[in-house]
Structure formats: C-alpha cells, structure tokens
Amino acid sequence: MPRVSETEVKRRPGGRSARVRAAVLEATVELLGVQGLAGLRIAEVAERAGVHETSIYRRWGTRENLLLDALLEVSEQLRVPDTGVVRDDLIAYARDLAAFLATPLGYALEHALAAAGDDPDARCARDRYWETRASRSRQIVVRGIERGELPDTVDPRLVIEMLVSPVHFRVVLTREAIEPEMPARIVDALLGGVAGR
C-alpha cells in the first residue's frame, strides 16, 4: 500500500475521530435499545465503545447531546417508501414510524427528544434531526405531485407534519397504542378530507 503523505492525513482529519464517533453512537443506540433511556450511563457507553469516558464528554458535552446525535444515526434506519402510489407511501411511512416508536429504542429516543433542553447545542442537534427527517419524508409528497396524484399547490411540509403528528402525539403525550388501521385512516382523512363533497 502506498504511504499516505502527511498532507493527505491533514486533508482527511476524520479518520480516527470519525471511527470513535461511530463506535460511541453505535454503543449508545445499542444500550438504549436494551435498557431504555433511564438506564443509559456514559460510563457504560464508553466501555462498550472502547473509549475513555472523558472522550465522550469532550466531544458531546452532555448525555443529552449524545442522545440527540444518536437520534440522527438511528433515523437513517427509517426508510422512505417509494411504491409509485402516494397513498401507499404515506400509509407505509406512518406505519414504519409507529412501529419504530413502539420499540424500546424508538420510545427512548422520542422521549429523550421531548425532554431535551433549549441550550444552543441541544437546539442545533434537534433542528438538524428534524430537518433531516422532514427533507427525506417530504419526497413522498413531491413525487405524488410530480405524478399528478396531488395538485402542485399542496405543501409537502404540511402534509408530512399532519401525517406524523398524530403518531408522535400518542407516543409522547397520550401514550395510547396506535391501532393497526390508524395510519390508513389518517391518510384517507388527509387526502380526501372529512367534510365530504
């Protein structure tokens, strides 16, 4: 293998640092999935990731910031369906979200997000998380407009917000279970309206 020049190393400062970050986030997500939020201790994350506890505090500052960063990693697992039919995509997306939030990991992350403070670091991580999620899921609506299923006056952001809000509302606030038919009922109300013709 060719020797890497020092200039090149400097151009790629991510190397070790990126590996540490990935290991810590992976350990955080694994532990959250096993024991939920209340039991999560930085010492345990450090041990599982094979790094010093101080490295975690140096990079993330607080347990809360680490959690928010782990959220972004996890949200990559939530696929955005593309079946070619907007109704099916919306239902599948709401169903996957409900299923994810019903897992110990999803539940823990959702409540961590609700409980996170309003300091600049937390705000920044939170905004990045929701913006990432929204910009991906909005594609469902954008594709529906492109196929002519939805008028081009539709606001993709509003549609996605109205689709996912009732799911989040139950998980965070009322703590009611989400019935299997709920995603389809939300989507039909949203697409066709409840006022009738």
Added chain:
Amino acid sequence: MPRVSETEVKRRPGGRSARVRAAVLEATVELLGVQGLAGLRIAEVAERAGVHETSIYRRWGTRENLLLDALLEVSEQLRVPDTGVVRDDLIAYARDLAAFLATPLGYALEHALAAAGDDPDARCARDRYWETRASRSRQIVVRGIERGELPDTVDPRLVIEMLVSPVHFRVVLTREAIEPEMPARIVDALLGGVAGR
C-alpha cells in the same frame, strides 16, 4: 345559621379536604406560570397554599402527580368555541391551544405531561386529563355533524386528534413556533383534503 348535624358533615366529607386541594392546585399553577417547571418546588407550593408540605406528599405522592392534577384544573380554562360553523370552531380551538401552549404555564405543563412516568398513578391522572380534554373538544365535530356540515360517518375523535396533534408536535418535539396561519391551513387540509377533486 342552622347548626349542621354530624350526619350531614359525614355526608359531605369534601369540605376542608376540597379546599386544601383547590389551594394547592392553584398555588401550583401560579408558580408554574411564573417560574416554569424546572423551578417548581413542593416547599414553595406548600408555603403559598398555606398547607404543610407533608399534606401535599400524603395526597399526591410525587411532584409529578401534583403536576398532572394541576393540568386538569388548567385545562378548564381552554374554552371550546361554539360559533355555529364547524370550520371556525376548529380554527379557534387550535388557535387557543397554540396560544396557551406558548405561555410559560402551558409550555411547562405540556413538558411535564411528556416527561411523566408510566406508574399507575401517573397513567391514571394522564388518561383522565386527555379523556376530559377530548370529550369536550369532540363536541365541535358532533355539532358539525348535527348541523349537517359534516357527514355522520366522520369520527370526531380522529378529527380532533388530527387537529391538535401538529400543534402539540411542534411544542413538544420540534419546538418550532406556530405561525398564525397554521391553524387555518390544518383545518382546510382536514376538511377539504389535499388531493383535490
């Protein structure tokens, strides 16, 4: 004034107990409105209500249960509009909710609700809170059906859930401000649907 017989006192055991309860809840709500959730201390609530701290712990057990009970008191302030037009009622209700959740008191109560545990006491107080709120606000939709503005196949519960969820979603999770036009946009999407004719 006629002397009250002992039998009568026994028939109305609420007297002093009910007054203590009211004073404590009022003090809780006042303090929450002034200093938010983080600063709320039982000792201060007791002092303001003129009761012993131990009386509060004996009745409510935890700070959390006290908060959930205070929620019910506060929710009585949220009026359910009755203008005679379902669209106007829905918009007004969502606007009032958004305005309330933007106050320090509303914000504190909402986050207390999100953070509350899942022990039987907390669950019972929470279920009572949401059931009270929902059964009152559903009347908007029921009246709309009675006036023939909405078909009788409409599920009042689903409509109210889809109306209030995006407001709660922003306050608890994304922490985005609610634009003044958002309630009307939600209601129009919900009544008319986004798919067009």
